[in-house]
Amino acid sequence: MTALNTSVILAEKGHNVSIFCRKNSRLEDEANKCGLTTYPVFSSKSNIFYSILEISKYLNSSHVDVIHSHISHDLWSISPALYLSGKKPKFYLTKHLASGVGKKDIPHRLLYKKLTGIFAISNFIKDNVISTCPVNPANVHILHNSLSVDKYNIADYNTNSVKTKYNIPKENLVAGMIGRFTPGKGIEDFLHSIKLLEGKLNFPVTFIIAGEASYGEQEYAEGIFNLCEKLGLKDKVIFPGFIKNVPELLSIFDILVFPSHDESFGITLIEAMAMEVPVIASNNSGIPDIVKDGVTGILIPPKQPDKIADSLFYLLNNWEKRVYLGQNGRRCIEDKFNAETNIKILEKYYNGK
Numbered sequence: 001m002t003a004l005n006t007s008v009i010l011a012e013k014g015h016n017v018s019i020f021c022r023k024n025s026r027l028e029d030e031a032n033k034c035g036l037t038t039y040p041v042f043s044s045k046s047n048i049f050y051s052i053l054e055i056s057k058y059l060n061s062s063h064v065d066v067i068h069s070h071i072s073h074d075l076w077s078i079s080p081a082l083y084l085s086g087k088k089p090k091f092y093l094t095k096h097l098a099s100g101v102g103k104k105d106i107p108h109r110l111l112y113k114k115l116t117g118i119f120a121i122s123n124f125i126k127d128n129v130i131s132t133c134p135v136n137p138a139n140v141h142i143l144h145n146s147l148s149v150d151k152y153n154i155a156d157y158n159t160n161s162v163k164t165k166y167n168i169p170k171e172n173l174v175a176g177m178i179g180r181f182t183p184g185k186g187i188e189d190f191l192h193s194i195k196l197l198e199g200k201l202n203f204p205v206t207f208i209i210a211g212e213a214s215y216g217e218q219e220y221a222e223g224i225f226n227l228c229e230k231l232g233l234k235d236k237v238i239f240p241g242f243i244k245n246v247p248e249l250l251s252i253f254d255i256l257v258f259p260s261h262d263e264s265f266g267i268t269l270i271e272a273m274a275m276e277v278p279v280i281a282s283n284n285s286g287i288p289d290i291v292k293d294g295v296t297g298i299l300i301p302p303k304q305p306d307k308i309a310d311s312l313f314y315l316l317n318n319w320e321k322r323v324y325l326g327q328n329g330r331r332c333i334e335d336k337f338n339a340e341t342n343i344k345i346l347e348k349y350y351n352g353k
Helices: 001-010 026-033 045-061 072-085 105-111 124-132 159-165 187-196 218-230 247-252 265-274 305-316 319-336 340-350
Strands: 018-022 037-042 066-069 090-095 117-120 140-142 171-179 205-210 255-258 280-281 298-300
Touching: 001 018, 001 026, 001 340, 018 026, 026 037, 037 045, 045 072, 066 117, 072 090, 072 105, 090 124, 090 340, 105 265, 117 124, 124 140, 171 247, 171 265, 171 305, 187 205, 187 218, 187 265, 187 305, 247 265, 247 298, 255 265, 255 305, 265 280, 265 319, 298 305, 298 319
Parallel strands: 018 037, 066 090, 090 117, 117 140, 171 205, 171 255, 255 280, 280 298
Antiparallel strands: none
């Protein structure tokens, strides 16, 4: 959760941070575990007036310098609450997803008028915001997603023990995906690429597809399991389910495959690069903001399993290239996607500098 991670770091730096959330939500639960104050002000779409009134009451009873939302839909509650309360804190929105519809009608103009600025997580999202939303381009800023780099160190893990945990022979190379089971992530493409590699590798490789389906996507996940069996890959692919400790699993990866068809950013990519894992990723949307082809990873056209297979074959057979890409990837994360750096940038905007 980007909003939660950012809030925790801001609180650690001495800022007074509160979380607006839904009651009994995962965000509320995780924020409370982190010692943050939560206010379950958001209700269902059918009762948006409750949210507007609750936020307005909070603004009138508390001193608020900055509001920062990470969901566009929240503008329908927060902006009216600002109008109702008469309060004028700085108000920022981080856009994580592209919009497929125009939002330059009068209602959206009124909502977006309250924003001080918008942070786009990639150049792709920035271009989309400017083309679809009623905003001044000068108020749309690039602020990539980031992570706490010091929490991602390969030396923190005994790779042999981790392989044993997942029943992977110690001598096996490991290539895989990590992410939600949802259409468009390219899981089918990865499975077909594994099939294309059959009989071409002279050493053992274990393939991993980690993650789980969200609500309503269980049928899609079953289709993935069925495809794996249909392709005869049941004994070659491990499905470990949801992974809580992603750095631990990445510590045994020799290659991360990220074949998404349309990705605004790609948190898993920066996690893998922080762990010095070379990546093979689709060359679309926000991914080129992260991966420089041939330097920090390999970019391939989306929806082309043969290109995934070719890149896997090349990297699996080229230890030196894997090391080169992995080390460059780590340096890239330290330089461009470090949470500490992003927080300093945020603080400058919050302070109006």
